[in-house]
Amino acid sequence: MGDPRRETPAKLGLDLKAQRLTVTWHDGHVSTYDAPFLRFVCPCAGCRGHAPGDVIPPAWEQVKSARVVGGSQVGGYAIQLAFDDGHASGIYAFDRLRDACPCCTGPFDPAVPRGL
Numbered sequence: 001m002g003d004p005r006r007e008t009p010a011k012l013g014l015d016l017k018a019q020r021l022t023v024t025w026h027d028g029h030v031s032t033y034d035a036p037f038l039r040f041v042c043p044c045a046g047c048r049g050h051a052p053g054d055v056i057p058p059a060w061e062q063v064k065s066a067r068v069v070g071g072s073q074v075g076g077y078a079i080q081l082a083f084d085d086g087h088a089s090g091i092y093a094f095d096r097l098r099d100a101c102p103c104c105t106g107p108f109d110p111a112v113p114r115g116l
């Protein structure tokens, strides 16, 4: 665990119209995640496996038009997101979301599968 102010959301905004999750962190930083990005980095065992090589992670081509249909907070540490392809097993831990903040990590490479 790092700085709890950095990794705890002060405000969670799941905008189904804009297809975007916005997290305002306790340290004042605001992170915005687009639905296809969230589907791409889905951390569930079905997408990532338990060990490298277990499963084939989702490719960008498969998920680039994915839409979020709902989300619910899991305890104080994560948000679970449901997508329109029926996939709803991804639990997105806030500390990992913060580490993956698109404005801090720069443009991601869709050719490289990447878990949260």
Ligand SMILES: [Zn+2]
Residues within 6 Å of the ligand: 042, 043, 044, 045, 046, 047, 048, 087, 089, 090
């Ligand atoms: Zn998944």
Ligand SMILES: [Zn+2]
Residues within 6 Å of the ligand: 029, 030, 031, 101, 102, 103, 104, 105
């Ligand atoms: Zn950022």
